[in-house]
Amino acid sequence: MLDFYWYPKCSSCRKAEKWLTGNGVDFKEIHIVENPPSKDELEEIVAESGIELKKFFNTSGQKYRELGLKDKLAEMTEDDKLELLAYEGMLIKRPLAWDGKKATLGFKEELYENTWS
Numbered sequence: 001m002l003d004f005y006w007y008p009k010c011s012s013c014r015k016a017e018k019w020l021t022g023n024g025v026d027f028k029e030i031h032i033v034e035n036p037p038s039k040d041e042l043e044e045i046v047a048e049s050g051i052e053l054k055k056f057f058n059t060s061g062q063k064y065r066e067l068g069l070k071d072k073l074a075e076m077t078e079d080d081k082l083e084l085l086a087y088e089g090m091l092i093k094r095p096l097a098w099d100g101k102k103a104t105l106g107f108k109e110e111l112y113e114n115t116w117s
Contacts, residue, residue, distance in 0.1 A: 002027035002116065005037060005096040013095045020097075020112040025116050032096065038090030039082045045096075046053035046082075049103035053081055056105065058094055067102075 004020065004027040006013035020027050044051050053074065058064055069091075073081065083112065085092050093105040097116065104115050 001099070003037075003096075003098045004028060005030045005032040005092065005094060005098070006034075007032050007090070007094055010094055012107040016095045016112065018096070019107070019112050020116065023112075025117060029095070031090055032089040032094055033069060034059055034089075036086055036092060037096070037098075039086040042082050042085055045098050045103050048101055049098070051103055051105065053078060056085055056096075057081075058091055058093045061090055063088060067091075 002020070002025060003112070004017065006017060006029060008014070017029070040054070046056070057069065057073065059070070065069070069106075076084075095104075097104045097109060097112075102115055104111055
């Protein structure tokens, strides 16, 4: 089963949810703000998926800009970045889909077809 971290008001999240449903993918919806992945979960997702940690940040989000992370991320440790993402779900690029081995960030139909079909 796929863990699908999403924010219901996010148009990319809604498109991804529609794609998953339309393609018969079994998934569990998890509200990314109310229940962001824990630091340990994020560490596992990064390690297993091979996706760089910096790509997990929603760089176009209001919270990212509000916290001035563009200038701060380069100086932060990986541990600090994981803690920040786990603490503030709005900083995570969404939707985040994860099956225990593979992960996708954001929604692109081709990526979903190649990963979740």
